[in-house]
Amino acid sequence: MTNSTNKKKIYLSSPHMSGYEQEFIQEAFATNWIAPLGPHVDAFERELADYVGIRGAAATSSGTAAIHLALKLADVEEGDYVFCSSLTFSASANPIIYQRATPVFIDSEEESWNMSPKALQRAFNDAVQLGKLPKAVIIVHLYGQSANMDELGEICAQYGVAVIEDAAESLGATYKGKQSGTFGKFGIYSFNGNKIITTSGGGMLVSNDLEALQKARFWATQARDPARHYQHSEIGYNYRLSNVLAGIGRGQMKVLAERVKARREIFARYHEALAGIRGIEFMPEAAYGRSNRWLTTMTIDSEELGTTPNELMDALAEENIETRPIWKPLHLQPVFQDYPYYSHVVGESVSERIFNNGICLPSGSNMTYEDQSRVIETIRDFIKRQRLSRKKAYDMRKKGGLAKSWYCRREVQIN
Numbered sequence: 001m002t003n004s005t006n007k008k009k010i011y012l013s014s015p016h017m018s019g020y021e022q023e024f025i026q027e028a029f030a031t032n033w034i035a036p037l038g039p040h041v042d043a044f045e046r047e048l049a050d051y052v053g054i055r056g057a058a059a060t061s062s063g064t065a066a067i068h069l070a071l072k073l074a075d076v077e078e079g080d081y082v083f084c085s086s087l088t089f090s091a092s093a094n095p096i097i098y099q100r101a102t103p104v105f106i107d108s109e110e111e112s113w114n115m116s117p118k119a120l121q122r123a124f125n126d127a128v129q130l131g132k133l134p135k136a137v138i139i140v141h142l143y144g145q146s147a148n149m150d151e152l153g154e155i156c157a158q159y160g161v162a163v164i165e166d167a168a169e170s171l172g173a174t175y176k177g178k179q180s181g182t183f184g185k186f187g188i189y190s191f192n193g194n195k196i197i198t199t200s201g202g203g204m205l206v207s208n209d210l211e212a213l214q215k216a217r218f219w220a221t222q223a224r225d226p227a228r229h230y231q232h233s234e235i236g237y238n239y240r241l242s243n244v245l246a247g248i249g250r251g252q253m254k255v256l257a258e259r260v261k262a263r264r265e266i267f268a269r270y271h272e273a274l275a276g277i278r279g280i281e282f283m284p285e286a287a288y289g290r291s292n293r294w295l296t297t298m299t300i301d302s303e304e305l306g307t308t309p310n311e312l313m314d315a316l317a318e319e320n321i322e323t324r325p326i327w328k329p330l331h332l333q334p335v336f337q338d339y340p341y342y343s344h345v346v347g348e349s350v351s352e353r354i355f356n357n358g359i360c361l362p363s364g365s366n367m368t369y370e371d372q373s374r375v376i377e378t379i380r381d382f383i384k385r386q387r388l389s390r391k392k393a394y395d396m397r398k399k400g401g402l403a404k405s406w407y408c409r410r411e412v413q414i415n
């Protein structure tokens with residue numbers, strides 16, 4: 001969408017440096033540790049592990065790489081099943097395919113937008129019937145909110161299946177007072193440019209199993225056997241984090257708590273300004289935890305509001321304000337649509353409803369008060385205008401077929 005304004009661009013979630021990063025980067029340069037290992041990597045791993053309260057961490061070149069290593073550690077191989085949240089970014093599931101395993105997508109619940117324990121239980125019931133349990137379950141903590149770890153964890157534990165937490169979006173969030181990403185056998189974080197803290201690109205694998213983390217570091221550095229010459233008995237990867245980027249990460253760790261606070265404040269202000277409008281609902285915060293509110297997300301009842309998410313996103317784009325739809329559920333993605341999928345209850349797909357009605361609002365911790373006022377005013381003005389021409393909007397919606405007639409994928413069971 002083009003915009004007809006030269007107003008300053010407001011980004012969805014842009015990098016927010018603390019000022020401490022430069023010192024660490026300079027130290028890396030001064031000591032010539034310009035390599036995918038070094039003192040900043042070791043220190044970043046230690047500092048992050050201490051912050052979230054887990055025994056160890058292994059820094060990686062991306063969150064995706066960390067998920068891949070976690071799957072290898074869970075012994076996921078060709079033909080294995082891996083259960084995975086459907087309402088997420090494709091990177092949550094891509095590594096399942098790297099391992100030539102089969103993803104089985106699990107729908108969301110209303111309360112947290114995260115994995116539905118009901119859908120997970122039904123997938124397990126079928127897997128038991130077939131005598132083929134999954135090797136791992138990837139539980140995603142969407143937009144900074146922890147999934148219902150007690151219920152989901154209990155189901156997985158009952159079958160002895162490893163939990164991998166994709167906490168790429170939820171660093172700094174808590175579940176029952178404990179840090180998101182520290183409940184499963186493995187947890188992963190991402191430091192991509194749009195995440196709550198960033199190293200421009202990077203990730204972290206965390207676990208209480210230090211031996212497993214050592215194995216992950218081995219695979220991540222080309223699986224080099226201990227020998228003077230280059231010797232390899234396994235296929236490795238080049239997945240380690242640069243010492244320079246780990247320096248950025250150390251600078252960012254110093255302000256993680258501040259960043260969580262800032263994002264929560266941004267959410268609170270949107271909520272205060274917009275939650276009273278009939279037809280707008282914000283992503284709920286489940287009572288069991290504290291979200292980092294990485295992105296403020298809301299769903300729209302188009303009928304009630306007199307406008308569709310697309311129309312609203314267009315109106316914001318015209319004011320040079322970046323927004324995004326909710327993640328398109330992976331079970332609807334062309335590349336994944338033939339894999340099994342379990343909806344929340346048969347015939348009711350919660351993730352599809354959220355996708356079809358949702359919007360992510362600009363939520364960067366470096367947004368100014370005025371930036372946020374602009375977003376709020378643009379939304380209010382647009383809704384007012386739309387309500388005046390409500391009938392027109394309704395007819396358009398019918399033509400566009402967005403409001404009620406969205407496509408609902410049939411549940412496909414594993415076989």
Ligand SMILES: *Cc1c(COP(=O)(O)O)cnc(C)c1O
Pocket residue numbers: 061062063064065088089091092140166168169189190191192201202203
């Ligand atoms: C960002 C993200 C990832 C991938 O992390 P990268 O560091 O970009 O590889 C994985 N899962 C989720 C849910 C994400 O949001």
